Amino acid sequence: SHISVSPFKLHYWNKLTFFTLVVKQKLPGVYVQPSYQSALMWFGVIFIWHGLYQDGVFKFTVYIPDNYPDGECPRLVFDIPVFHxxxxxxxxxxxxxxxxxxWRRNHNHIWQVLMYAWRIFYKIDTNSPLNPEVLYEKDVKLFKSKVVESVRLCNIYLIKRKCWRKKKKKKAEEQSKGLHVSGLIITCALQTKPP
Structure with a gap:
């Protein structure tokens, strides 16, 4: 009646428990999914609905330390440059x-990092910026134009990926229309939802 669980499975299961906590928070405009390859890497996207970064769609990856929650804070890295x-x-x-x-084990959580990432697009902190080019307080007009360009580039990146996926799907559909298997011609249809 003793159940044996490998350290790897236990480690993976622990990380998915943290993901469940994130899902329960129902963060507005923030969507994440653990990587298929590693529970220590999550892919996500932030949608911004109003404010300076309105219509921004920012993809990111969260890197969780091996010893989480005992170690350092998870890292959040955007897929492409974001002017902020x-x-x-x-x-x-x-x-x-x-x-x-x-980072405090029982006090801080990954969902708080995600909420912080969402909040930075609404409440802009210009004290000691990581990006020295940010001129928010010196030249608001220039800052706004660079933000608009950043939002546009993020959205173009997503549109290009979407077009690439459509082309890839269309090519796969064309290749699968007539498969020759053991002397028979089988017509295959790719379905996105059940009939």
């Missing part, structure tokens, strides 16, 4: 240390 005072222009990492200077 708290995003490093070179590494495209969000400055999570600003909100979580010391």
């Amino acid at each position: 005072p708290l995003v490093d222009p070179e590494s495209v990492k969000l400055d999570v240390k600003r909100a979580f200077a010391k």
Whole structure:
């Protein structure tokens, strides 16, 4: 009656427990999914509905330390550069240390990092920016134009990926229309939803 669980499975299951906590928070405009390859890497997207970054769709990856929740704060890295005072222009990492200077096991959670990432687009902190080009207080007009460009680039990136996926799907559909198997011609249809 003793159940044996490998350390790997236990480790993976622990990380998915943290994901369940994130899902329960119902964060507005923030969607995440653990990577199929590793429970320590989550892919996500933030949708911004109003404010300076309105219509922004920002994809990111969360990297969770091996010893989470005992170690450092998880890292959040955007897929492409985002013009923001708290995003490093070179590494495209969000400055999570600003909100979580010391990560505390039973006090801090991944969902709080995600909420912080969402909030930075609505409440802009220009004190000690990671991006020295951010001129929010010196030249608001220039700052706004760079934000608009950043939002446009993020959206173009998503549109290009969507078009690439459509082309890939269309090619797969064309290739699968007439498969020759053991002397028979079988017509296959790719379905996105059940009939």
